[in-house]
Amino acid sequence: MRSTIRPVCRHILRSSPVHCLPLDPGSAGAARRYVHAFLGGTRRDDLEEDTLLIVSELVTNAVRHGAGPVWLCLRHVTQSDGAEALHLLVGDHGSGCDLDAEPVGAAAESTSGRGLGIVDALASTWGSTQAQGHHIMWASLEIAPSSSGAAPPHRQPREPVLTAAAACA
Numbered sequence: 001m002r003s004t005i006r007p008v009c010r011h012i013l014r015s016s017p018v019h020c021l022p023l024d025p026g027s028a029g030a031a032r033r034y035v036h037a038f039l040g041g042t043r044r045d046d047l048e049e050d051t052l053l054i055v056s057e058l059v060t061n062a063v064r065h066g067a068g069p070v071w072l073c074l075r076h077v078t079q080s081d082g083a084e085a086l087h088l089l090v091g092d093h094g095s096g097c098d099l100d101a102e103p104v105g106a107a108a109e110s111t112s113g114r115g116l117g118i119v120d121a122l123a124s125t126w127g128s129t130q131a132q133g134h135h136i137m138w139a140s141l142e143i144a145p146s147s148s149g150a151a152p153p154h155r156q157p158r159e160p161v162l163t164a165a166a167a168c169a
Contacts, residue, residue, distance in 0.1 A: 012085070014076040021059065023068035031059040031072050037143055038074045044113060049084060049146065050122040050141055057115035058090035058137045066092030076143075084143040089136055096135035120155075 005160040016038050021027035032052050039048045055072065062070040075087040119126050130136070 010082070011078040012075050013078060016072075017072040019072045020062075021067070021070040023063050023070065023073065025063065026069055027063050028056045028059045031055045034072060035074065041135050044143070045139060047086065047143060051088065051130055054119050054122055054126075054139050054141070055090065057118050058088070058139065060091055060101045061137070062092040062094075062135075065097070066094035068092060085141060088139045088141075090138075091134040091136040091157060093133060094135045096130060 010029065017032070018032070019034050020166075021030055032055060035051050035055050036048065039051065053076075059070060070090065070092045072091045075089075077085055077087055079085050116126075119139055121139070124142045126139040127136070128135065128137045
C-alpha cells in the first residue's frame with residue numbers, strides 16, 4: 001500500500017552501509033547481489049525473493065529516470081508496534097515525479113511500466129520523499145515470525161500505480 005508517511009522504527013537491529021551504484025543498467029544486478037549478501041543466512045526465501053524484486057524495480061526506475069549516482073540502504077528494524085520489518089531505501093539526485101498524477105496503466109502486453117505495481121503488490125507499505133536534494137523511494141516488508149514458518153501474504157494492488165516513466169511523461 002502506498003503511503004505518504006514513512007514507517008517509524010523503534011530499533012534498528014541491523015543496517016547496511018549506503019551502497020552507491022552508477023547510472024548503468026547493470027546496477028539492478030549489483031543491487032540484487034548486495035541484498036542477497038545482506039540477507040544471507042536468514043533462511044527466509046520468501047523475504048529474499050520479494051526484496052530482490054522490489055530492489056530491482058526501484059533501482060531500475062532510479063537508473064532510468066533519476067540523476068546519479070543511485071544509492072541503496074537496507075535496515076532490519078523493530079517497528080513502533082513491535083513487529084519486525086525490512087526497510088529498503090533507494091535514492092538518487094533527481095527531482096522525482098508526482099505519483100499522484102493521472103493514472104496511466106501499462107498495457108497487458110507491455111514489457112515495461114509495471115514496476116511500482118510490483119512494489120505495491122509485495123511491500124507492506126511504500127512511498128517516496130524528497131530530502132537534502134535526493135529523491136528517495138522506500139519500501140517496507142513485514143517479517144513474519146520465523147517460528148510460524150508462514151510467509152507473509154502477498155497483497156494485490158489496491159489502486160492503479162504508475163511507474164516513474166508514466167507519471168513524469
